[in-house]
Amino acid sequence: xxxxxxxxxTRRAYRCVCGNAVFLxxxxxxxxxxxxxxxxxxAQVVALHATEFEGQWTIESEGHGNDLTGARRYQRCANYHxxxxxxxxxxxxxxxxxxxxxxxxxxxxxxxxxxxxxxxNHVLWQRIEVAKRRLVSQLLALGLPVTTLTRTxxxxxxxxxxxxxxxxxxPQFPVTTGHAMGVITIDAQEADDAHREATREALQEPxxxxxxxxxxxxxxxxxxxxxxxxxxxxxxxxxxxxxxKDYAQALQTHYAIGAPFDWAQRHVSAYASxxxxxxxxxxxAHYLHxxxxxxxxxxxxxxxxxxxxxxLPYTLGALWDSQRPGAQAxxxxxxxxxxxxxxxxxxxxxxxxxxFYPFVLPAAAVAKLQLVHEVIKAAAVK
Numbered sequence: 001x002x003x004x005x006x007x008x009x010t011r012r013a014y015r016c017v018c019g020n021a022v023f024l025x026x027x028x029x030x031x032x033x034x035x036x037x038x039x040x041x042x043a044q045v046v047a048l049h050a051t052e053f054e055g056q057w058t059i060e061s062e063g064h065g066n067d068l069t070g071a072r073r074y075q076r077c078a079n080y081h082x083x084x085x086x087x088x089x090x091x092x093x094x095x096x097x098x099x100x101x102x103x104x105x106x107x108x109x110x111x112x113x114x115x116x117x118x119x120x121n122h123v124l125w126q127r128i129e130v131a132k133r134r135l136v137s138q139l140l141a142l143g144l145p146v147t148t149l150t151r152t153x154x155x156x157x158x159x160x161x162x163x164x165x166x167x168x169x170x171p172q173f174p175v176t177t178g179h180a181m182g183v184i185t186i187d188a189q190e191a192d193d194a195h196r197e198a199t200r201e202a203l204q205e206p207x208x209x210x211x212x213x214x215x216x217x218x219x220x221x222x223x224x225x226x227x228x229x230x231x232x233x234x235x236x237x238x239x240x241x242x243x244x245k246d247y248a249q250a251l252q253t254h255y256a257i258g259a260p261f262d263w264a265q266r267h268v269s270a271y272a273s274x275x276x277x278x279x280x281x282x283x284x285a286h287y288l289h290x291x292x293x294x295x296x297x298x299x300x301x302x303x304x305x306x307x308x309x310x311x312l313p314y315t316l317g318a319l320w321d322s323q324r325p326g327a328q329a330x331x332x333x334x335x336x337x338x339x340x341x342x343x344x345x346x347x348x349x350x351x352x353x354x355x356f357y358p359f360v361l362p363a364a365a366v367a368k369l370q371l372v373h374e375v376i377k378a379a380a381v382k
Contacts, residue, residue, distance in 0.1 A: 010141040010292055013299035014045040017060050024137065025130065027080070027087035034060070037076060037089040038133070040105050043141040046089075048074070056092065077104035083122035084113075084129040096153055106136040108151040111162040114188045121167065127191040128165050131211040135218065138292050143380030144222070149182045161221055177213060179220035186213060205269075206358035212285055219284030220277065226379050227280075232371075239320060239368050240283075241276035250275040266364040280372075283365065287372045290337050297340055304336030307343055314338075320367040321374075330373055334366055 014022045020031035022045050027036055035048040039059065048057040051073060058071040072091060078101050079086035088104035090096060103110075109132070114121035139146050149160035160182055166175045167188040175187040189195045190210050200208035227236055237243070254274035263273040272282035297303075313335040316322035341357035348356040361369075 009298065010138045010295040011044055011299050012292075012296040017047045024134065025087065027085075037074065037087055038137065039074070039089050040137070040140050041091070043137060045087075048089075057089070075102060077107055078102055079104075079107045079129070083116065083126050085126060086129060086133070088133065103151070105140075105146065105148075105154055106133050108148045108154060109136070109146075109161055109163050110165070111150055111183065112164040112166060114165055114167050121188065124167070124188045124191040125165065127210060128186065128188065131191075131209075131214055132163065134211060134292075135214045135288075138288060139218070141295075142291070142376055144376060145225070145379065159225055161218070177217065179217045182221060182224075184214075184217040184221065186210075186217070205271075206355075207269075212289070215285035215288045216281045219281035222284065222375075222379075223277065223280050226375055232375055235320070235371055236280070237276075239364075239371055240279045243276045245275060247275055247277060251278075264360065265362050268359060268361065268365045268368075279368070283368045284372050286359070286365075287369050287376075290333070290369075294333065294337055294340070302340070304339045307339045309339050309342045311338065311342060314363065314366055318363040318366045320370045324370075324374065326377075327370075330370055334361070334369070 012024060014024075014026075016022050016029040016032060016034055016036065018029060018032040018034065020029050022029055022036055024038065024045060026045060028034065029036055029047065035050075035057070036045050037048055037057070038044070039046050047060040049060040050056075051058060053073075055075060057074045057076070059074070072093070074089040075092055077086040077088045077090055084107065086104060086107055088106055090102055090104045096102075107129075114125045114128075116122065116125070136146060145159075146154070147156035147160040148154045149157065149162035154160075162183045164183060164185045165188050166185060168174045175185065175189075177187050177190065178185055190199075190213055196208055196210070227233060251274055254271070259267075259270035259273045263270050267273045267279060267282070268286045269282045272279040314331060316327065316331060319327055319331060321327065338361065344356040348354065
């Protein structure tokens with residue numbers, strides 16, 4: 001796949017130096033027992049070599065035997081030994097000094113975590129962090145700016161991001177998942193499979209996951225950072241609508257009477273029809289689903305070109321701007337994704353499960369997804 005799709009893939013298939021396959025969550029190779037860690041600047045899992053200083057590591061491929069001269073040193077995230085079981089690395093240099101309490105860039109985004117004196121919160125927090133690390137690893141791989149609201153050394157007090165993972169203590173005051181001023185609040189109960197499935201059924205949603213929540217809420221953050229007050233606002237309003245429409249009233253109306261009968265002709269989900277901000281957030285989240293899904297498939301050698309499906313592909317006429325550089329590559333990405341998910345849905349059926357990809361993309365959503373693609377591409381750190 002040409003252009004931005006090959007320059008910035010989110011790699012999901014990694015290999016230890018011994019040749020064994022390893023994965024994003026691994027902290028040790030099951031074959032050779034080497035220590036592993038995720039290096040966020042490279043966006044990949046690497047094998048580690050112990051240094052003469054306890055708790056300090058180098059990347060094995062950078063050393064020559066025991067000669068570590070000039071090799072960059074790393075420390076494991078302070079949450080490695082916590083319930084979060086974080087396997088990310090933190091570089092050690094003049095700008096990033098070490099210490100027993102030093103967190104990686106992903107964990108540095110946390111402002112509040114579930115009360116760890118409550119044993120059942122350990123599992124909830126671990127599941128939340130697994131999903132968040134997948135999100136943050138993708139944001140970094142795409143080149144999007146990732147800065148923290150409250151913690152150094154990645155702090156940006158004006159435009160940074162922070163997460164509050166909260167759990168309802170009083171049913172009269174439930175935690176509301178949402179975003180405001182750079183702070184994303186997530187109800188920790190969304191990490192409980194039974195609770196989340198009951199909510200999905202009650203709201204008649206085809207898809208509801210913890211990762212989906214994170215991708216949706218971070219979309220609001222990036223709208224504030226990348227779209228509001230920029231030249232992107234006009235194409236946004238052309239495709240998504242005028243965000244100055246009363247937001248509270250729009251949501252109240254949506255929950256009172258539901259989505260318009262024809263929402264599926266214009267949106268990726270029913271909730272996306274409630275307000276232009278929610279349409280953006282649902283579309284952004286969907287784009288991240290598609291990119292990570294395609295990147296994962298390609299990481300393991302699964303190419304859409306190998307698939308034959310009886311489905312007419314979208315043409316350039318479905319795009320927001322068919323003349324933009326890379327428009328054909330984007331269109332190929334969409335059509336390849338739809339081909340792959342057709343097969344994955346059939347595989348799900350073979351296992352007696354509901355569809356892996358329970359969506360139908362209308363042409364209007366394909367156009368909106370192109371705008372999200374262009375905003376991300378323009379914002380990518382070179």
